[in-house]
Amino acid sequence: MTESTNTGALPPFAESVLDLTERIPAGRVMTYGDVAEYLGQGGPRQVGRVMALYGGAVPWWRVIRADGRPLPGHEHRALGHYREEGTPLRSVGDEPRVDLRRARWDGQ
DNA sequence: ATAATGACGTCGG
DNA sequence: TCCGACGCCATTA
Numbered sequence: 001m002t003e004s005t006n007t008g009a010l011p012p013f014a015e016s017v018l019d020l021t022e023r024i025p026a027g028r029v030m031t032y033g034d035v036a037e038y039l040g041q042g043g044p045r046q047v048g049r050v051m052a053l054y055g056g057a058v059p060w061w062r063v064i065r066a067d068g069r070p071l072p073g074h075e076h077r078a079l080g081h082y083r084e085e086g087t088p089l090r091s092v093g094d095e096p097r098v099d100l101r102r103a104r105w106d107g108q
Numbered sequence: 109a110t111a112a113t114g115a116c117g118t119c120g121g
Numbered sequence: 122t123c124c125g126a127c128g129c130c131a132t133t134a
Contacts, residue, residue, distance in 0.1 A: 031116085031117085032115075032116055032117085033116065033117060036116090036130095042130075042131080043116075043117090043129055043130050043131085044115095044116035044117060044129080044130090045113095045114060045115090045116055045117095045129070045130060045131070046116095046130065046131060046132095047115085047116080048114070048115045048116060049114075049115080049130095049131075049132075050115095051115055052114080052115050055115070060115080063115085064115090065115080065116065065117085066116070066117055066118085067116095067117090070115095071115055072115090074115090092122080093122090110134105111133100111134085112132105112133085112134075113131105113132085113133075113134095114130105114131095114132090114133105116128105116129085116130105117127105117128085117129085118126105118127090118128085119125105119126090119127085119128105120124105120125090120126085120127105121123105121124085121125085121126105
């Protein structure tokens with residue numbers, strides 16, 4: 001059989017990424033690089049790929065870039081969650097960004 | 109097999 | 122702080 005038939009079965013890596021994302025506590029975030037490093041496999045881009053494909057089923061706003069900037073186009077959506085969860089924000093000019101120094105979660 | 113792409117990261121200017 | 126260039130790694134053309 002081909003990979004077109006294996007519906008419902010996600011790659012181990014994708015499953016790990018999604019599982020870890022769901023484990024991130026409210027008010028905390030992890031960067032793509034941190035997720036890859038924590039899992040010990042793949043890389044930031046591979047984590048990004050997984051989130052792009054299956055991120056809709058998990059709290060995707062808790063996984064952000066290393067510069068603390070949420071997804072372009074989804075900023076408003078993400079900010080709403082941050083405000084609701086009390087995620088440490090840092091106002092840079094007119095655009096609020098996540099304060100990674102305080103919000104970064106190391107898996108504790 | 110080579111080139112281009114992407115929800116990225118780090119460094120230098 | 123902002124911008125560009127290079128590196129990384131799997132997928133796609």
